[in-house]
Amino acid sequence: MFGQGRLGQAMALLLFLGMTAALARGCLQCDPNFAEKFSFYRHHVNLKSWWVGDIPVSGMLLSDWIQNTMKELHLAIPAEITRKKLYQVAEAVYQRMDQLYQGKMYFPGYFPNELRAIFREQVRLIQNAIIESRIDCQRHCGIYQYETISCSNCTDSHVICFGYYCKNTWHKQDEKMR
Numbered sequence: 001m002f003g004q005g006r007l008g009q010a011m012a013l014l015l016f017l018g019m020t021a022a023l024a025r026g027c028l029q030c031d032p033n034f035a036e037k038f039s040f041y042r043h044h045v046n047l048k049s050w051w052v053g054d055i056p057v058s059g060m061l062l063s064d065w066i067q068n069t070m071k072e073l074h075l076a077i078p079a080e081i082t083r084k085k086l087y088q089v090a091e092a093v094y095q096r097m098d099q100l101y102q103g104k105m106y107f108p109g110y111f112p113n114e115l116r117a118i119f120r121e122q123v124r125l126i127q128n129a130i131i132e133s134r135i136d137c138q139r140h141c142g143i144y145q146y147e148t149i150s151c152s153n154c155t156d157s158h159v160i161c162f163g164y165y166c167k168n169t170w171h172k173q174d175e176k177m178r
Contacts, residue, residue: 026069027081027126027151031090038062041097048101048111057112065119070151072123075130079151080159085129086149093122126151134161141166 028034045058061068073079081089096118100111137144140163150157 026066026073027079027086027149028069028090028093028122029066030081030149030151030154031086033090033094037094037097038065041101044101045111048103048106051106051108051111054106054109054111058115061112061115061119068119069123069126072120073127073151075127077130077134078157078159079126079130080133080148080157081126081129081151082133082146082148085133089122089125089129092125093118096121133159137161138163139165 042059042062045062046055048058070079100114100118133146133148137146137159138161140161142163143160144163145158145160148157148159149155
């Protein structure tokens with residue numbers, strides 16, 4: 001009986017940790033090709049680097065990619081990205097990763113350093129995409145809404161903003177009344 005209680009507590013803890021990990025997302029995993037691409041990258045990392053220390057470091061970078069992305073975004077606004085911009089970022093990351101994986105020989109530290117560079121570029125691209133979408137939203141007149149994907153849980157969401165680009169519209173309306 002005592003053992004069953006501990007088993008139940010352990011299962012509850014595992015479920016909680018799994019749910020907590022599922023909430024810690026990072027945008028790129030919302031792309032439909034992410035799982036397949038990163039599964040390939042993680043599986044083939046030991047074939048790409050001949051330097052013993054590079055293999056575990058590179059594997060860790062790839063495994064923690066999603067969690068580290070959210071840590072590095074540092075946004076004061078919700079991490080929500082349009083599908084179009086998400087696909088553009090994903091395509092850029094996959095292209096760089098595929099190029100890295102096409103290489104034949106590396107010197108010590110090269111592979112993990114290149115992964116870090118791709119990671120930093122990905123974070124910058126996501127930050128810019130989220131901010132550009134907000135700025136584009138404000139270029140409309142009045143209340144405006146656009147569809148996004150939440151980076152924290154990959155669900156469809158909507159961003160609503162108030163656009164300030166009304167001067168031309170109001171000016172044209174005033175001229176019509178004259």
